[in-house]
Amino acid sequence: MRGARMAKLLKTDIPNILATRVEYPFGGTTTKTSAFLIKRPGGNAWVYSSSHAGDYIDHVAELGGVNQQLLNHRDEASKFSNVLDSPVFCHELEKEAIEQRGCVVSETYTGKQHKFGDDLIAYHTPGHTRGVTSYVWKSGDTTVLFPGDTLYPNEEGILAHGPLQFYAYEGNVQDMIATLKFFVDLDPTYVISGLTQSDSFVNKFQADQVREIIRTLSEAE
Numbered sequence: 001m002r003g004a005r006m007a008k009l010l011k012t013d014i015p016n017i018l019a020t021r022v023e024y025p026f027g028g029t030t031t032k033t034s035a036f037l038i039k040r041p042g043g044n045a046w047v048y049s050s051s052h053a054g055d056y057i058d059h060v061a062e063l064g065g066v067n068q069q070l071l072n073h074r075d076e077a078s079k080f081s082n083v084l085d086s087p088v089f090c091h092e093l094e095k096e097a098i099e100q101r102g103c104v105v106s107e108t109y110t111g112k113q114h115k116f117g118d119d120l121i122a123y124h125t126p127g128h129t130r131g132v133t134s135y136v137w138k139s140g141d142t143t144v145l146f147p148g149d150t151l152y153p154n155e156e157g158i159l160a161h162g163p164l165q166f167y168a169y170e171g172n173v174q175d176m177i178a179t180l181k182f183f184v185d186l187d188p189t190y191v192i193s194g195l196t197q198s199d200s201f202v203n204k205f206q207a208d209q210v211r212e213i214i215r216t217l218s219e220a221e
Contacts, residue, residue: 007055009037009063013202014144014190016040018063020050026196030155032144033195036146037135043067043118046084047135047146048194049076053083060084068116072148072194073132074167077103091124094131097200125150125183127176128162130169134179136183136186145188145205150179152193153200159209161217173217180214 009018022032035050037060044060046053046069052153060066063144066086071077073090074097081088087106090098095105114122118138125134135146145151149162161180164172188205196203 005054006059007052008059009056011071012036012192014142014192016139017144017192017202019201020052020056023051025149030197031195032197032201034201036064036192036201037066038120039063040117040119040137040139042119045070045116045120045135045137046086047192048072048148049078049081051078051080053080056135057084062103070122070133070135070146071103071105072097072134072146072150073129074098074101075149076194077101079103089122091122091131091133092126093126094129094133097129097131120165123182125179127164127172127179129167130172130175132179134183136188142190143186143188145183145186146194147183147191148194150176151183151210152192153196153203155197157198157200157203159203159206159213161213173221177214177217180210184214 004160006064012019018037020035034064035048038045064220071090077098079102081103089107092108112124120137122133125132137144140174153159184207191205
């Protein structure tokens with residue numbers, strides 16, 4: 001039905017970033033997910049994934065379409081990533097796991113980073129899985145980090161790290177520590193996670209909270 005395609009993406013607290021409506025992938029009301037569209041002169045980007053993507057096809061077209069769908073890791077992957085008429089992007093190390101979940105990957109990168117222009121960069125940030133990618137978008141004096149669920153707000157609104165036991169591999173704790181140190185050095189203005197257990201997806205980056213995670217992980221080594 002055409003009416004199902006005409007929903008409007010939601011405004012966020014950050015200009016030029018829009019969001020899909022919230023989903024509850026594990027049931028209940030605690031853990032929420034959403035996908036985001038970045039409006040940019042170099043071509044719009046869709047970050048993460050949403051089962052509601054098809055609802056926004058008309059609005060996405062009005063906004064100029066989407067150049068890339070940027071996946072963080074396998075947990076976001078599904079057939080719904082194939083709904084939008086744009087290539088799906090991820091790290092080469094994550095491609096096989098993503099495609100096993102019904103998502104067709106069109107573009108990958110290897111190494112530590114990939115640039116989509118001066119304002120949008122993909123960074124290889126392993127830990128939660130070997131092939132996690134975080135995305136950094138800059139607009140004026142604002143820097144936004146999209147870390148997937150490598151870093152997310154818990155129920156108290158405090159930043160927490162994604163679980164390490166689900167896709168454990170040798171060296172994953174050290175990789176997670178290195179990734180979190182990279183986030184601290186980056187010092188973004190905002191973090192928009194792939195999931196949240198708080199009331200908001202858009203949060204100020206709190207370096208002290210991330211340093212505390214690093215300390216806890218290091219002491220447990």
